[in-house]
Every structure is written in C-alpha cells, then in structure tokens.
Amino acid sequence: MTDAHTTGTHGTGPFIAAIDQGTTSSRCIVFDKDGRIVSVDQKEHEQIFPKPGWVEHDAAEIWENVQEVVAGAIVKAGITSADVKAIGITNQRETTLLWDKNTGEPVHNALVWQDTRTDALCKELGRNVGQDRFRRETGLPLASYFAGPKVRWLLDNVEGLRERAEAGDILFGTMDSWVIWNLTGGTDGGVHVTDVTNASRTLLMNLHRMEWDEKILSSIGIPAAVLPEIRSSAEVYGNAKGGILDGVPVASALGDQQAALFGQTCFAEGEAKSTYGTGTFMLMNTGGTPVNSYNGLLTTVGYQIGDKPPVYALEGSIAVTGSLVQWMRDQMGLIKSAAEIETLASSVEDNGGAYFVPAFSGLFAPYWRPDARGVIAGLTRYVTKAHIARAVLEATAWQTREISDAMTKDSGVELTALKVDGGMTSNNLLMQTLSDFLDAPVVRPMVAETTCLGAAYAAGLAVGFWPDTDALRANWRRAAEWTPRMDADTRAREYKSWLKAVERTMGWIEDEES
Numbered sequence: 004m005t006d007a008h009t010t011g012t013h014g015t016g017p018f019i020a021a022i023d024q025g026t027t028s029s030r031c032i033v034f035d036k037d038g039r040i041v042s043v044d045q046k047e048h049e050q051i052f053p054k055p056g057w058v059e060h061d062a063a064e065i066w067e068n069v070q071e072v073v074a075g076a077i078v079k080a081g082i083t084s085a086d087v088k089a090i091g092i093t094n095q096r097e098t099t100l101l102w103d104k105n106t107g108e109p110v111h112n113a114l115v116w117q118d119t120r121t122d123a124l125c126k127e128l129g130r131n132v133g134q135d136r137f138r139r140e141t142g143l144p145l146a147s148y149f150a151g152p153k154v155r156w157l158l159d160n161v162e163g164l165r166e167r168a169e170a171g172d173i174l175f176g177t178m179d180s181w182v183i184w185n186l187t188g189g190t191d192g193g194v195h196v197t198d199v200t201n202a203s204r205t206l207l208m209n210l211h212r213m214e215w216d217e218k219i220l221s222s223i224g225i226p227a228a229v230l231p232e233i234r235s236s237a238e239v240y241g242n243a244k245g246g247i248l249d250g251v252p253v254a255s256a257l258g259d260q261q262a263a264l265f266g267q268t269c270f271a272e273g274e275a276k277s278t279y280g281t282g283t284f285m286l287m288n289t290g291g292t293p294v295n296s297y298n299g300l301l302t303t304v305g306y307q308i309g310d311k312p313p314v315y316a317l318e319g320s321i322a323v324t325g326s327l328v329q330w331m332r333d334q335m336g337l338i339k340s341a342a343e344i345e346t347l348a349s350s351v352e353d354n355g356g357a358y359f360v361p362a363f364s365g366l367f368a369p370y371w372r373p374d375a376r377g378v379i380a381g382l383t384r385y386v387t388k389a390h391i392a393r394a395v396l397e398a399t400a401w402q403t404r405e406i407s408d409a410m411t412k413d414s415g416v417e418l419t420a421l422k423v424d425g426g427m428t429s430n431n432l433l434m435q436t437l438s439d440f441l442d443a444p445v446v447r448p449m450v451a452e453t454t455c456l457g458a459a460y461a462a463g464l465a466v467g468f469w470p471d472t473d474a475l476r477a478n479w480r481r482a483a484e485w486t487p488r489m490d491a492d493t494r495a496r497e498y499k500s501w502l503k504a505v506e507r508t509m510g511w512i513e514d515e516e517s
C-alpha cells in the first residue's frame with residue numbers, strides 16, 4: 004500500500020450540501036468547491052424486522068432525521084442558507100414507500116430493498132408475463148430486490164389502498180422522491196419527482212425510452228396515477244420550502260451507487276467503482292448505450308446531466324458483505340468491533356481450507372437465486388475462528404471477482420484498476436486480498452464519502468457551481484493503492500474452491516418454503 008495524503012484548509016464558500024438517505028442512517032455533508040468535506044452530520048434509524056426476510060423503515064422517522072442532519076451539518080459548518088448554492092440528494096435505492104398526498108402520511112412502513120416478501124409474487128409474474136420481457140424493457144431480472152413488486156404488494160395488502168391509489172390520492176416513491184417532496188413543501192406544493200437512476204431500479208421504467216412502461220405497469224397491476232415524474236439526475240426540481248435551507252435549489256438526485264460512480268468521477272466508458280458497505284455494488288460506465296447482460300448483471304442508468312443524453316452502467320450487486328462482518332460481531336460474538344476482524348484474520352496465514360458463502364437472503368449477482376442459503380464449506384478440526392474471519396473477508400473479495408469476470412464478459416472491457424469506497428475499505432487486509440483475487444490494482448480516493456460527493460457534484464453542475472465534469476475530475480485524489488501479490492496458481496486453485504462452495508448453497512429452500 005502506498006499513501007499519498009493531501010489535506011488542505013476548506014475554502015470560504017460558497018458551498019453545496021448533499022443528503023445521503025442510506026439503509027442504516029441519513030447524513031448530510033457540506034462540501035466546498037474543491038470537493039472537500041466542510042461538515043458532516045449523521046443519524047441512524049430503526050431497522051424493523053416484522054418476520055424473517057421482511058425489512059422495513061419508518062419513513063416519518065427518516066424524514067425527521069433528514070431535517071435534523073441537514074440542520075446539524077449547516078450549524079457545524081457555521082454557515083447559513085445564503086452560503087449554500089444547491090442541495091443534492093442521494094439515497095438507498097429500491098426501498099419503496101406509498102403515502103397520502105393530502106396528509107403527507109405514509110400508508111405503511113417503507114419496504115426495504117433487502118426485503119424478500121415478494122419472492123412468490125415475482126415467481127408468479129415470471130410465469131405469467133415472462134422473465135425476458137422485464138430484462139429486455141427494464142434491464143433487470145425479475146427479483147424481490149426491486150421496487151415494482153413491492154408497490155404491488157402494498158396495493159394488495161393495505162386495506163382500501165388500491166381504490167385510494169386509483170382515485171389519485173396516493174403517491175409512490177423511492178426515498179429520493181420522499182425526501183424531495185418533503186423538502187419542497189410536502190402537502191404545500193411539494194414536487195413529486197424521481198430521477199432516471201432511481202426509476203431504473205423499479206422494474207417499471209423502459210430503459211430505452213426513459214419512461215414508465217405502460218404494458219409492464221398493467222401486467223404488474225400498478226396505476227400510473229401513483230408514479231412520480233421521471234427527471235434527469237442533475238437539474239433544479241424546485242426550491243426547499245421551510246427549514247434551515249429555505250429557498251435553496253434542490254438540484255440533484257441519484258441512487259447511492261450511481262452517486263458513488265459519479266463521485267469517483269467514472270465519467271469514461273470502462274471506468275468502474277465498487278462500494279463496500281452493508282452490501283457491495285460494483286458499477287462500470289458503459290457509455291451512451293445500454294449493454295445487455297448475459298452473465299447475471301443489471302443494466303442500469305449511471306446518470307443523466309440535465310438535457311444531455313443518459314449514460315448507462317452495468318452493475319453487479321452483492322447483498323451481504325459488511326453485514327456479514329456485523330453478523331460475526333452481533334450474532335456470533337466472535338469480534339467486538341467490525342475493525343477487529345482484520346486483527347483476527349491477520350493472525351493466520353490463510354483460510355485453513357474454509358470458504359464462507361453468505362447467501363443469507365439468497366444470492367444476488369451474478370446468480371439471482373432466492374433458493375440459496377449460507378454455507379461454510381471445507382470445515383475440519385484444524386479450522387479456528389481466525390480462519391473463519393479470513394474466510395469472511397475473502398467472501399467479499401471473491402464475490403467482487405465473480406462480478407468483475409461477468410463485467411468483462413458482458414462489456415469486453417478488462418478491468419485495469421478498481422476504484423473503491425465505503426466503510427469496509429478501511430480494512431487493509433481485505434483491500435490487499437481484493438487486489439490479489441482480481442489481479443488488478445485497487446485504489447481508494449482521499450474523499451471516501453463518494454456517495455454524498457457524487458450528489459453534490461451533480462447538484463453543483465446543475466446550478467453552474469462547477470463548469471463541467473473535467474473540473475470534477477481535477478478534484479479526485481488518490482489516498483491509497485494496493486497491487487496484486489498472489490501467484491497465479493494459488494489464485495486459480497482458491498477460486499475453484501470458492502466456486503465449489505457457491506454450488507453448495509443452491510437449492511436449499513424448496514419451492515413450497517419460499
């Protein structure tokens with residue numbers, strides 16, 4: 004690893020504020036013109052697990068927290084709304100909310116992206132409508148991960164909701180829409196919009212036309228009256244009404260993984276980033292045309308700046324990475340803090356023959372198998388908790404390798420380097436392992452908060468705070484780099500064992516159980 008630190012004093016303003024409404028917390032960061040962090044405020048919200056496989060959030064709590072962290076970040080920065088030229092929004096994607104437009108009340112908790120309650124519904128839709136149709140029109144496989152089936156579940160399961168939705172009283176949104184609607188006035192004239200990146204995660208948007216797909220809407224059974232207007236990722240949707248940022252333009256929205264792609268300045272075709280948090284999401288910029296995936300990736304929108312044409316991306320989504328480390332800490336009690344996994348794993352030379360495939364809620368990319376469940380393979384009496392810790396970290400690295408292989412097959416582009424960010428990238432052993440398994444350099448930027456940075460960049464472009472993407476590229480600075488050290492034979496042998504362990508996870512859940 005090499006270090007190339009540069010820290011400087013913050014500029015004197017003006018500034019851009021970005022709100023990241025994430026899976027576990029909401030945060031607000033104020034950035035200066037050089038893309039440096041001026042202040043941060045963050046608040047966690049409750050994770051609600053009503054049944055196995057169900058995950059919900061209280062959207063009213065989230066909106067309260069968003070207002071708190073925005074005020075917190077502005078106060079910490081010692082500035083006023085006059086110093087803030089625009090607000091950008093980024094968000095956990097797919098998490099689905101319906102609310103009453105007359106009262107502003109959510110009709111149910113939000114159904115979180117990890118929630119698997121729509122598995123059976125997706126199977127039924129696959130039989131009736133066909134998997135291919137969804138792939139072709141929306142770029143996505145039919146899976147419970149995405150928003151559309153969650154909307155249908157709510158309409159079917161909240162009493163009287165379908166009638167209210169058809170009468171035009173109910174609004175649907177992912178968390179970007181919910182935050183923007185509230186920020187711009189809520190029941191007092193709030194704008195009901197989403198951006199192309201978030202819309203591309205619903206299974207409802209036609210990826211080629213960037214419009215809601217009427218045929219798909221009618222086959223899933225969702226009335227068009229609930230849908231937000233689809234807009235670009237960088238334009239002024241409206242001004243904040245009330246609150247500490249009253250009057251400031253709300254000027255960007257991007258799903259958090261697309262925001263990280265933008266914040267990592269992956270503006271050229273073939274550039275890729277991977278974000279290591281609760282889950283891991285690798286995105287590669289594929290330019291102006293959507294690339295079909297035949298290897299289990301998602302075709303998605305990377306970003307769209309104002310009236311410029313959209314830029315597409317290929318994505319590999321991994322459901323469980325950082326959350327496996329949390330599981331080791333909270334459920335197994337094998338470590339006291341997430342950081343301790345590195346010390347434990349470093350106390351042994353290798354995995355001792357153990358491979359851990361964390362298919363806790365099935366496998367996402369590149370398999371899309373809801374019937375898979377977690378497996379620790381290769382156990383002997385020799386294996387210690389330190390070997391398991393090592394296998395936990397290797398699981399994240401091998402899953403990235405599988406996605407990188409799929410990306411090369413789909414795009415024809417060989418990965419020359421991977422830009423990384425997210426909480427797990429503070430783990431040096433993991434980053435070295437990743438570079439070893441990918442056989443490519445792994446690079447981490449100075450500003451690790453690339454998600455908020457991407458939203459700030461898009462908002463700043465929309466209001467002319469930054470002139471163009473070249474100015475943003477100039478802000479990107481390398482903080483650390485890891486290069487491969489593993490020999491090719493070891494890599495090939497280990498990869499084969501990993502793939503064998505993956506095989507063992509499949510088909511654990513029988514049809515009737517799902």
Ligand SMILES: Nc1ncnc2c1ncn2[C@@H]1O[C@H](COP(=O)(O)OP(=O)(O)O)[C@@H](O)[C@H]1O
Pocket residue numbers: 025026027028279280281282324325326327328329341342343344345425426427429430
């Ligand atoms: N040193 C570490 N080694 C491995 N995993 C870590 C480490 N530090 C944090 N994590 C994991 O990273 C995740 C938090 O990263 P973050 O980017 O904040 O996630 P998110 O945005 O998804 O909430 C947690 O799941 C945690 O277990």
Ligand SMILES: O=P(O)(O)OC[C@H](O)CO
Pocket residue numbers: 024025026027094095096097116258259260280281282
């Ligand atoms: O909020 P995060 O960082 O866990 O990201 C969640 C993803 O957007 C889910 O697709």
